[in-house]
Amino acid sequence: MLGIAAKESGLSTEFLESYDEKSNGSFLYSLVMGQANMFYNGNTNNSVEQLASIAQREAVMNVAEKGSCIIVGRCADYILKDEENILRVFICANYEDRLERIKARDKVNDKEAQEKIKRMDKARKAYYSCHADTEWGVAKNYDLCMNVSKLGIEKTVAQIQSVAEQLMNK
Numbered sequence: 001m002l003g004i005a006a007k008e009s010g011l012s013t014e015f016l017e018s019y020d021e022k023s024n025g026s027f028l029y030s031l032v033m034g035q036a037n038m039f040y041n042g043n044t045n046n047s048v049e050q051l052a053s054i055a056q057r058e059a060v061m062n063v064a065e066k067g068s069c070i071i072v073g074r075c076a077d078y079i080l081k082d083e084e085n086i087l088r089v090f091i092c093a094n095y096e097d098r099l100e101r102i103k104a105r106d107k108v109n110d111k112e113a114q115e116k117i118k119r120m121d122k123a124r125k126a127y128y129s130c131h132a133d134t135e136w137g138v139a140k141n142y143d144l145c146m147n148v149s150k151l152g153i154e155k156t157v158a159q160i161q162s163v164a165e166q167l168m169n170k
Contacts, residue, residue: 053131073124077141078132087164090142091156094149 060079063069064086071080077088093101095117102113128136139145144163148156 057131075128075131078128078134081141085167087144087160087167088142089160090137090139090145092137092145092147094147097149 056074057079060071060074060076063071064076064080064083077090080086080088098117099110099113102108102116103110106113106116108116125136128134134141144160146156146159150156151159
């Protein structure tokens with residue numbers, strides 16, 4: 001998605017990566033994440049952040065217009081909320097499963113994994129709050145909410161595919 005946003009906006013991929021699902025320069029983000037994040041590179045830079053946000057929003061809309069696709073994050077559920085033939089899915093997992101997955105994936109200890117989960121969840125919530133007028137992870141914003149801890153990854157994917165196929169054949 002970032003590559004598409006970069007290509008269509010003329011912004012560099014590196015620039016967009018620095019703002020990828022982050023809201024470094026916003027006051028709300030600073031309140032949620034703590035005072036240390038209030039300034040990005042020494043100054044608030046909301047217009048730069050807005051540029052990145054607009055580029056990602058346009059990329060989400062353009063990719064969705066072209067046909068079937070899967071978009072992870074980037075407030076895609078909110079950006080595409082008025083579109084038809086969209087399946088908005090929220091996938092969560094039990095904390096213990098998330099912890100084990102982060103430890104294995106990132107090769108970190110319990111404490112580092114716990115801190116990473118806390119940071120990621122705070123950042124996602126703050127990003128969503130800054131770019132959508134609703135709350136991240138609230139079931140009413142999605143068509144389907146699944147806890148991957150219940151079925152495992154493969155069965156969760158199969159269930160999502162089944163629902164998507166049913167909607168397409170409706």
